[in-house]
Amino acid sequence: SLDWGYTDDNGPSTWAEKYPLAAGARQSPVDIDTSKATSDNSLVDREIDWSYPSNCSYRIVNTGYGWRVDTYGDDTALSGGPLSEVYKLEQFHCHWGATNDEGSEHTVDGKSYAAELHLVHWNSEKYSSFKEAASQPDGLAVLGVFMEIGNADNAELEKIISLIPKIIHKGQDSQASFDLDFGSLLPESKHYWTYLGSLTTPPCNECVIWTVFKEPITISERQLEVFRSLKSVGEEDAIEPEEGKLVKNYRPPLPLGNRVLRECGP
Numbered sequence: 001s002l003d004w005g006y007t008d009d010n011g012p013s014t015w016a017e018k019y020p021l022a023a024g025a026r027q028s029p030v031d032i033d034t035s036k037a038t039s040d041n042s043l044v045d046r047e048i049d050w051s052y053p054s055n056c057s058y059r060i061v062n063t064g065y066g067w068r069v070d071t072y073g074d075d076t077a078l079s080g081g082p083l084s085e086v087y088k089l090e091q092f093h094c095h096w097g098a099t100n101d102e103g104s105e106h107t108v109d110g111k112s113y114a115a116e117l118h119l120v121h122w123n124s125e126k127y128s129s130f131k132e133a134a135s136q137p138d139g140l141a142v143l144g145v146f147m148e149i150g151n152a153d154n155a156e157l158e159k160i161i162s163l164i165p166k167i168i169h170k171g172q173d174s175q176a177s178f179d180l181d182f183g184s185l186l187p188e189s190k191h192y193w194t195y196l197g198s199l200t201t202p203p204c205n206e207c208v209i210w211t212v213f214k215e216p217i218t219i220s221e222r223q224l225e226v227f228r229s230l231k232s233v234g235e236e237d238a239i240e241p242e243e244g245k246l247v248k249n250y251r252p253p254l255p256l257g258n259r260v261l262r263e264c265g266p
């Protein structure tokens with residue numbers, strides 16, 4: 001069985017037993033209490049800037065905890081906003097719930113969204129590898145994008161979703177070269193909240209500068225259902241067809257504690 005996951009016997013409330021960092025004071029996600037957000041001058045006109053190539057080859061993999069798209073981030077760059085260096089895109093993935101009224105990891109004044117996209121970058125200016133960066137307090141920069149249910153499919157996400165039937169079981173992967181326009185996976189508004197946090201899954205390293213966009217993007221109910229059809233077990237695990245489905249893979253919020261929550265834009 002999985003040593004951690006999202007079921008009652010291996011879910012977030014049990015992680016600290018095997019992953020002590022999960023009990024730290026700089027954990028993610030958090031509830032974004034908008035009344036606590038400070039808009040001091042440290043971020044004024046320091047908008048977050050990204051440049052992603054339009055056509056790139058990708059590998060999508062079923063990690064057993066969801067899908068993850070590994071990018072070959074050579075000519076990607078994320079800078080500005082709360083970041084002091086240039087970060088490279090390593091991978092992106094998503095968290096969702098069993099129903100549409102849960103699923104995001106960060107919440108806003110207690111409100112959950114149906115899902116949350118994470119674009120994971122690492123500080124390639126300061127560190128020589130992703131793995132090294134993942135052990136440093138300023139090693140990773142993750143962009144969080146809320147996803148709410150809309151009528152229309154998200155065309156860019158559809159390219160990813162069309163590959164999911166090939167990676168239903170844990171460990172399966174699929175190579176794809178589609179021109180993914182990352183810009184359309186991000187909201188129009190660049191307004192965001194930012195705070196210092198962690199990986200939201202074990203080992204829960206406290207190595208992430210979080211930037212969560214205020215404006216959600218939309219995803220259709222059908223597209224979200226495809227996410228929930230992924231399995232957390234391998235093809236060899238003989239289980240009933242309905243068993244082992246990854247219906248939810250989000251960690252509920254942890255206390256912000258005495259961390260500063262900054263915002264940029266109304």
Ligand SMILES: COCCCN1C=C(N)c2cc(S(N)(=O)=O)sc2S1(=O)=O
Binds near residue numbers: 120200
């Ligand atoms: C110490 O090695 C870490 C191995 C690499 N990662 C593992 C995660 N659990 C993880 C979770 C992430 S999330 N949900 O906070 O974006 S990003 C990410 S990750 O940086 O890709």
Ligand SMILES: [Zn+2]
Binds near residue numbers: 094200
């Ligand atoms: Zn994540």
